[in-house]
Each structure stands twice: as structure tokens, then as C-alpha cells.
Amino acid sequence: MFPSALPRPRLLSPAAVPGLRWGIIGPGWIADRFAEALRHHTHQQLVAVAGRNAEKTQRFAEKWAIPQRFDSASALLEMKQLDIVYIATPHNHHFPDGLQALRAGKNVLIEKPLALNAHEGMALKQEAESRKLLCMEGMWCDFTPKYDVITQLLLNGDLGDVHTLLADHGQYFPADHRIFNADLAGGPLLDLGSYPIALSVKVAGGVPEQVFAQGQAAPQGVNGQASMLFTHSNGTHSVLNTTLFSNTPGRAVIGGSEATLTLDGPFYAPGNFTLSASQGAQTLVWQDAGQHYAQLAHEIEHAAWCIGQGIGDSPVRPLSTALMTLITMDEVRRQLGIVFNEERPH
Ligand SMILES: NC(=O)c1ccc[n+]([C@@H]2O[C@H](COP(=O)([O-])OP(=O)(O)OC[C@H]3O[C@@H](n4cnc5c(N)ncnc54)[C@H](OP(=O)(O)O)[C@@H]3O)[C@@H](O)[C@H]2O)c1
Structure with missing residues (x-):
């Protein structure tokens, strides 16, 4: 309901x-x-x-x-x-x-x-x-009030069976930015791409069963954009893009049988989202006032809270979840042939 x-x-x-x-x-x-x-x-x-x-x-x-x-x-x-x-x-x-x-x-x-x-x-x-x-x-993003509300909606089953995640994060960077530097593990994947990939792991609850990725190189020699299709064990499809070549809307859509969640771009940052019923015209809207990076305070306070409680692994973003994102990025990179300097035999 x-x-x-x-x-x-x-x-x-x-x-x-x-x-x-x-x-x-x-x-x-x-x-x-x-x-x-x-x-x-x-x-x-x-x-x-x-x-x-x-x-x-x-x-x-x-x-x-x-x-x-x-x-x-x-x-x-x-x-x-x-x-x-x-x-x-x-x-x-x-x-x-x-x-x-x-x-x-x-x-x-x-x-x-x-x-x-x-x-x-x-x-x-x-x-x-x-x-x-x-x-x-x-x-x-995981520590912000917005993501906490989304987490609760997913856990409550308010979206019904989730079938689809669409998300992108593209940003234009000048050619001399560190993001194109192969000696600094350049390319969009670990940078911008970590947000949509982490969201897919969160929404589907784990590493995708199947990954299909396509990439395009930047003139500097590093990867410049990646498009990804993930199939998860619960049937969810994630369709994701990350690019350094242009600014893209950065929206995300999480489509369920009961309701669809549409996050305004950039989806990972404080901002608005709308929950819309699959049938009928009911909607609920979340609105975040400006002060974008002020919300880094939530991760800072969460880390301090963990230490105060004697907790070595955050219950909000456990290392097991961070590892699932890395495992997924490793597979995308394997398919695109992206190897960082540190990973080459010396
Ligand atoms: N949470 C977010 O919203 C967000 C946003 C942007 C970036 N990030 C992450 O934060 C990290 C840093 O990004 P940034 O944009 O802040 O980068 P940045 O402006 O280039 O800052 C990097 C810092 O690391 C230092 N550094 C140490 N060794 C270095 C080396 N070998 N080459 C270059 N710099 C070196 C730099 O030193 P100097 O001071 O001596 O130059 C500089 O202080 C990245 O991993 C990125 O993914 C997160």
C-alpha cells in the first residue's frame, strides 16, 4: 500500500x-x-x-x-x-x-x-x-537524511518488487584535471562512477550476478566513459553510465511494482526526490534545502559516534558493502581492460 x-x-x-x-x-x-x-x-x-x-x-x-x-x-x-x-x-x-x-x-x-x-x-x-x-x-551520501529515508522506503517494501535502476553521473572536466591522470588511477569509474555503482549494490542488496560493460577511452589514455548493465539475483536490472566528456542530468530512477522513486540530479547529493504510486496519482516529495557539502557533517558525526560506541565497522556503510562496490568495479574494469599502475607486475 x-x-x-x-x-x-x-x-x-x-x-x-x-x-x-x-x-x-x-x-x-x-x-x-x-x-x-x-x-x-x-x-x-x-x-x-x-x-x-x-x-x-x-x-x-x-x-x-x-x-x-x-x-x-x-x-x-x-x-x-x-x-x-x-x-x-x-x-x-x-x-x-x-x-x-x-x-x-x-x-x-x-x-x-x-x-x-x-x-x-x-x-x-x-x-x-x-x-x-x-x-x-x-x-x-549514505549518511545523509535523504539516503536514510530512501533506505527505509526500500526496507519497508514501499516500492514493491524493484525491477529497474537507471542512474548516471557525468561531468565535464578540463583536460589537465587529475581525473585524466593515469598515475592517479584516472577515469570516471572510481570517481563519479562509484556513486551509481554503490547505489545499484544498495538497491539490489549485493553484487550483480551478471555485468555487461562498454567503455570509451579518453585522449589522455585513461578510460573516459563507461556504460554498464547489471543483472542482480532478484531480477533487478541496473542501467548505469558515467562519463568525463559531458555534464549529464545525474538523475536516478528506482522502479518498483508499487511505486517509483525519482531522484533529482545529482542523485547522490542532498536534493529532492519524488515517490510516485504505480497506479493512481499519489506522490510524496522529499525536499532538501541547499547547503550541499555541509551535509558531509553527517558522515563526520557518524564516524565519531562509531568510535564513541566502540564500533569498528559502520552499521550504515559496513566495509562489506564498500567491498561489494569494489568487487563490481573490478569486474567492470576487467571487461574494459582497465588496469591501474599499482596492479601491474613490477
Ligand atoms: N565526497 C565527495 O563528494 C568527493 C568529491 C571529490 C573528490 N572526492 C574524493 O576525494 C579524493 C581527492 O579528490 P580531490 O578532488 O579533493 O583531489 P585534489 O584536489 O587533487 O586533492 C588531493 C590531495 O591529495 C594530495 N596528494 C597526495 N599525494 C598526491 C599525489 N601523488 N598526486 C596528487 N596529489 C596528491 C594533494 O596534495 P597537494 O596538496 O600537495 O597538492 C591534495 O592535497 C578522491 O579520491 C575523490 O574520489 C570525493
Whole structure:
């Protein structure tokens, strides 16, 4: 039956979120938005930052009033007064930086994707488990109120049997952007593509049974776009595209027998969605006010909550789920012949 109202988002009680001391490795584009969200929308403390470029790191530290700055991750990780490290380096640094931080006894929040491939992701999981530390992938959308409401709709069966997921994430990038750099695991798949692939794993509840992928190379030599068709064991079809060649609407549609969920683009970010009954004219609308990246605060507070509770693996985005996304991306890359430098025999 079509619900009379949308479920309420389940928000953390501020009293259950301890104030922790955070360090950042990689003061780049997303780290800037992260620092802003942490400073203005949480009660967490930003106590240290490490970057390769001393001037840039100093500017970042001054902008966000961060008392300690370092020119290497190892130097930052020697700090005793540090509870958790946010890793915001390029994809191929997530695994070595994450491993180093865990081995230094620090909890980690690692930008998405958790690692380059499932093999690396598994090694991070094992390291965190053996040290009883939190290791969490910063798939920030999963922690937002919007995604929590969608999760509840799916769990309640409000869409009926889900048959179809359509999702895309395409963005035009200038030719000199790091996203085209083969030495930084370039291409859309680990970057933009991780959102639609993660959504398909979430909606269908696991790794697809069958994957069919087509790709197109960019002039720089890395993959430039990928189109994917997944068949899941419950019969769901996911039809996905990710591209670096153009801006695409970034909408997502989750089609069920009872109702269809249409997420405005970009579907993974805070924004609106509509639940429409399959028969009749009933609709329910979710509206998110602006402040896009302010909602990084939800993943920050969730990580702090996990540590406060002594939980090493987030119940919202468990590492097993992050690994399913990596396993699926590994298969897409196998079909497209995409091999990262780190995966080649030395
Ligand atoms: N959650 C989101 O919405 C979101 C959005 C964008 C990106 N991301 C993820 O965040 C990660 C970083 O993306 P970004 O756009 O912030 O990148 P970026 O602006 O290029 O920042 C990367 C940071 O890593 C540092 N770094 C360390 N080793 C490096 C190396 N060998 N080459 C280049 N940089 C190196 C850079 O150092 P310097 O400071 O010395 O230059 C810079 O501080 C990516 O994995 C991406 O998927 C997430």
C-alpha cells in the first residue's frame, strides 16, 4: 500500500556523539569542503593537517585555524593527541595512506573509493579488525537524511518488487584535471562512477550476478566513459553510465511494482526526490534545502559516534558493502581492460 507519509530520517542524538580530534591527510578540493562542514556543522575539532606542498598546507591550516601542520602523513601520524584521520588523497593513495594510519593506531575515514580494488579493500578491513580500529569509507551520501529515508522506503517494501535502476553521473572536466591522470588511477569509474555503482549494490542488496560493460577511452589514455548493465539475483536490472566528456542530468530512477522513486540530479547529493504510486496519482516529495557539502557533517558525526560506541565497522556503510562496490568495479574494469599502475607486475 502506498505510504501516507515519508519515513522520518533517523538522526544521531548530539549527546551520543563524542567530540574527537581529527587530522586531515591531503588538503585538496574535497578536504576544503570537509573542513568547512566539520568547523561549521559539527562539534568536532580539527587539530592537524598534512600535505606535500608546504605553502598550500599552511594556507589550508590558516583558513581553517588548524594548530598543527605537517609535510608528510608519517609526521602527522606520530601525533599522540589525534583520534581519527580523514584521508582525502587521490584514489591510489587511499590504500597506502589508510594502511599507514591504521598501523599507527589511528581510526580512519577514507574518501571514496575505499581502495583501488577489492584486494586492497580487504587488506584494510583485516588491518582495522585486527587492531580494533574504525575504518570507514566516506561514501558521504549514505549518511545523509535523504539516503536514510530512501533506505527505509526500500526496507519497508514501499516500492514493491524493484525491477529497474537507471542512474548516471557525468561531468565535464578540463583536460589537465587529475581525473585524466593515469598515475592517479584516472577515469570516471572510481570517481563519479562509484556513486551509481554503490547505489545499484544498495538497491539490489549485493553484487550483480551478471555485468555487461562498454567503455570509451579518453585522449589522455585513461578510460573516459563507461556504460554498464547489471543483472542482480532478484531480477533487478541496473542501467548505469558515467562519463568525463559531458555534464549529464545525474538523475536516478528506482522502479518498483508499487511505486517509483525519482531522484533529482545529482542523485547522490542532498536534493529532492519524488515517490510516485504505480497506479493512481499519489506522490510524496522529499525536499532538501541547499547547503550541499555541509551535509558531509553527517558522515563526520557518524564516524565519531562509531568510535564513541566502540564500533569498528559502520552499521550504515559496513566495509562489506564498500567491498561489494569494489568487487563490481573490478569486474567492470576487467571487461574494459582497465588496469591501474599499482596492479601491474613490477
Ligand atoms: N565526497 C565527495 O563528494 C568527493 C568529491 C571529490 C573528490 N572526492 C574524493 O576525494 C579524493 C581527492 O579528490 P580531490 O578532488 O579533493 O583531489 P585534489 O584536489 O587533487 O586533492 C588531493 C590531495 O591529495 C594530495 N596528494 C597526495 N599525494 C598526491 C599525489 N601523488 N598526486 C596528487 N596529489 C596528491 C594533494 O596534495 P597537494 O596538496 O600537495 O597538492 C591534495 O592535497 C578522491 O579520491 C575523490 O574520489 C570525493
